[in-house]
Amino acid sequence: MDPMEVFKIVVTGQEDFGTKKYRELIMDILQDLGLIRSIGRLYVYMDIMDPVFAIYGLLRTGIPPLTVKDVGDVLKTEGGYQVKINDEEHMSDLLKVLWGRFGRERVEQPARDIVIIASDTDPSALTVADLETEFLQDLTDGLVRVAPEGFRNRRNEMSKESFFFIAAEETLTPELIAKTKEKIREMQNA
Amino acid sequence: MLEPVMFTGGLYKHDLVVELVEDLGGYVLQKNVTQSEVILLILIPSEDKPVLEALIKELRGELVRAPLAGTEVAVVTPTLAIHHLPHTACDIAEYLRRHGSKTNMMGLARGVGREIAQINEYETALINEHDAAVFIFGNFRECIRRKESLYRNITVPVVVTGGPEIDKSELPYAFEYVSSIGRVAHRARKATEIGTLDSIIESVGRALDKTRADITKDPLTTSPPRVMDAVREQVPDVEYSYSPLPIALNLGGVRVKLPYERYKDAVKAVTFDEGVTLGEIATIRPSRMKDYILVRILPASETGYIF
Structure with a gap:
């Protein structure tokens, strides 16, 4: 069929x-x-x-654009936000967007699937890829x-x-x- | 009569097979070693085949008939783009190899399209160095008919493959036409698809038989395997050639995979036990394939003798 x-x-x-x-x-x-x-x-x-x-x-x-909350879980932490990545396929796109929005000095990646953002602004709605x-x-x-x-x-x-x-x-x-x-x-x- | 066969078995003690073939007056055409396994393409006198079979049984090997051994077949596609490769072309080439032929895949520079398809002089000459050619076309009757111009000037038998059923009389320049194998986007795995590959092998086999029959009308001065053996012995540098098959056999001669300018004199000077040199009984000229040496054995009508 x-x-x-x-x-x-x-x-x-x-x-x-x-x-x-x-x-x-x-x-x-x-x-x-x-x-x-x-x-x-x-x-x-x-x-x-x-x-x-x-x-x-x-x-x-x-197809709706892919946002930060689609690729990982966004958690509010002390002094910023933490993103736990579930879909690694768009990792490079995600980092590029976060660097562009918050600057490299505010974005840290302590582990392969964790990104910490030192900012009060919620990144959930940012577009990662079209x-x-x-x-x-x-x-x-x-x-x-x-x-x-x-x-x-x-x-x-x-x-x-x-x-x-x-x-x-x-x-x-x-x-x-x-x-x-x-x-x-x-x-x-x- | 020499019979072409293929031996598959373990590497251990395969030297015994090679020795026996040489003792019986046969030839080892090709030797492929893959880890612990070896594949030998052999020409053996048919009356001595049971002796070889007995040895191979003892070694737990396998001996099958390889009807296309000692021949070179060109598999030609309109281009080397994704539209024609890998599925159909690779399936056909691989299947021809399994039956013992030396197969070369060729993509034409401008073979695409219905109106614009063309072939140049170099491509035609290169295909003519083979013993037979398989042209792979697509699914549309009209396009297959129009593309006849691609193989009209080719002197070796051409087997055309395509999708629809077409009467052979509509393709007068083709040796045979094999249907049901047009442009596909998957590998051949169904029984019907494998059956079509079998019919291509049969068709190529008939094309080669026709060439063999033509040769017997005016036999060659000596047989190509004998020339291969003599060149291998007297031009030892050929063993250092990087090609998997340093001397490729054709029905009418051999192709020595060494640079023409440096080695043409050494090849011409190869002497047989009867006292004649290769230069006297064959034409030696540059091949269209890289800068290899093409040896074409002259027929008895030109040299006046056979040995």
Whole structure:
């Protein structure tokens, strides 16, 4: 069963095998990169004769930014705050943010997973990393991997709700982009 | 007739196998030592095979037929990017190696795309130094058909692989076409996928048999394993080459992995028991692969004798 609500793929010409295999390939790549759960609907259009490859997707609700309280437990201590780290993946981002906000002399790390801040200001709400930006970067990487390699002229339109990626061998003209978008709209309405 | 076989077994006492092969008039083509195990690629006279089998049984080793031993096959992908590697290309290359062939993987510089795919003179010449080539293409019928220009000028037999079923008549320049192995993003592990790899091996085997049949019409002056043995004996520096296989065998000659300029005269001067030198019975020229030496044995019609 597809983890997505809608996954449509249309390939022009007598390419039934290619259509089936491309579907598996897209699933494999998105799964490898851990992107599949964030995509709600996916429409893929390929014209082998033109040749052009386009993919339009709707993203699931936005990912909130990661704050200090998401990566560790914040405790009020004498003369400041202590953060007990639970998620070490974002350690370097956390230190960078704390140094920027409080200055290096006020941030101390006595143990690998403990950070002490000599300040009266609660750091809980500080943003450590913007996961949405990271996700969009991973998604772009995934789309480049999915597209046929020879399609070197690419255009990527991304917003917080959706993305539209088009790649072709020849120059991407406004007419080609408009025509492809129209095809995808037809797929959505079908 | 010499039969290609592969011995796998413990390192302990494997010298006995090597000695027996030499005594029987066979050749050890390649020796790979991996910790306490050794893999030997051997050519042995078929009538003496039971003697070797008996020794190997005693040593608790394994002897299997390696139909592609003594040949070099190129596995060609449109590029070396993540779109084509590692899964399909590595699976095919590894499978060819397991059947005894020396496999080289090649990515073309500009082999991608439907309209823009191209191959240059250097790449074509390099592929032509092999005994056969496997071209790995994708999932779309139209693209596979269009990419014929990549292997049109290749003189060795070309086995094309791709996803969809395509009639062989649609690909006149390919030796054979093997379907169901297009672009995939996972390793071959299902029985059907392994079956497809088997059919590629069979297809490459048929391609090599065709070349062998062509050679028998005008036989070579001497056999490539004999040249390999003589070069190994008389140009001892070849043992210091860093390549895992310092002398690679082809159906029509050998490739000596030493610098051409420094060693060409030594290779030309290699003398056989019959009194002829290698320079008299073979063309010795620079290989397209690095600065190696390519030896191509002349046929009997040019030299006038066979030994």
